Amino acid sequence: MSLRKAYLLIFLVLLVDQISKIYVKTNFILGEEVEVFNWFKIHFIENEGMAWGTQIPGAYGKLILTLFRLVAVGGIGYWLWDSIERKHSSNYLIVAIALILAGAFGNIIDSVFYGVIFDDSTSQLATLFSNEPYGEYFHGKVVDMFYFPFWHGNLPQWLPLWGGRDFTFFNAIFNVADVAISTGVGILIVFNKKAFHKH
Helix, strand or coil, X not given: CCHHHHHHXXXXXXXXXXXXXXXXXXXXXXXXXXXXXXXXXXXXXXXXXXXXXXXXXXXXXXXXXXXXXXXXXXXXXXXXXXXXHCCXXXXXXXXXXXXXXXXXXXXXXXHHHHHHHECCCCCCCCXXXXXXXXXXXCCCCEEEEEECXXXXXXXXXXXXXXXXXXXXXXCCEECHHHHHHHHHXXXXXXXXXXXXXXX
């Protein structure tokens, strides 16, 4: 795969990711939910930190996380360029890296810019390019919206650890960028031999 095609894939993922996030941010109040099917909902939340809502504590935690993401994207970008320049890398590898890079960059856009281009979504629809932004550069919140609660109920008492508890499968809420990252990582795991095969 050429560098141009890899860039096109990255651009398309970023475009879909940002359009979906901006739409949700400007049409949903935080916590609002629309049921598409009983197993698929659009549920607007904002993520302060890493995957699964993990946060780095402290006043500079968010800044450290965003800077780390920028460094990581630089490293992934170099990996993509180097893989293509060698001309012997598998298309599986190049597509996987491009998806991971697009996903990481998509969430970085939120972290770097959303705090200064949107106002708060807590009790109102957010305004794009607001005169009263909710944060500052490098302190934006990542927008998540896809929710697939395939099953919800109480687990049987005989199950160890979780028995008798209220349980939802699958309870993660995520975005297009997260899907891109997960797909890229999945390609590297499932097609490991093909991805790292030298022609």
